Amino acid sequence: MDRPVKIRQVDACHVISMTRVVSIDELDPFMDEAFKALERFAPGDPALGKDSPFVFYHDGLTADHDGTVEVCQPIQGSIDDSVLPEDVTVRTVEAHREAWVTVTKAELEYPDIDEIYDDFEAWLEEAGMVRNGAPREVYWANWDTTGMEEPVCDVCFPIA
Numbered sequence: 033m034d035r036p037v038k039i040r041q042v043d044a045c046h047v048i049s050m051t052r053v054v055s056i057d058e059l060d061p062f063m064d065e066a067f068k069a070l071e072r073f074a075p076g077d078p079a080l081g082k083d084s085p086f087v088f089y090h091d092g093l094t095a096d097h098d099g100t101v102e103v104c105q106p107i108q109g110s111i112d113d114s115v116l117p118e119d120v121t122v123r124t125v126e127a128h129r130e131a132w133v134t135v136t137k138a139e140l141e142y143p144d145i146d147e148i149y150d151d152f153e154a155w156l157e158e159a160g161m162v163r164n165g166a167p168r169e170v171y172w173a174n175w176d177t178t179g180m181e182e183p184v185c186d187v188c189f190p191i192a
Contacts, residue, residue, distance in 0.1 A: 066103035
């Protein structure tokens, strides 16, 4: 791995989320749709600070295989799920330990992102760490104003 891998403890959080089985070609439109929809339902004032949205890749998503993708927006407090559309759910993401690397906007482009995931998996194996859940990408930068060569998110693997 040609970049530093860091380890952190992540607290449990409540999220609203949208999940869909998508192809590589459907991924970006789905993420755009989901981020916008979830932002409308996320309670609270963004100026007070809120956790970054993230995307789980529950099973492999490749050019040859559609995958289950879950877009999550952390929320503070509770939300009345009766006001949410059928495709938006409320759930708790459990506390966990994760290994993570920071990537640029350009590196998230397919197929480049596959190499990062493959290198990361190899690093975990060499380090004797066991992945114990779906990988996720945490988007903490403003996508619209971030340049292609600037860091935009963390690729994270939960570890035992």
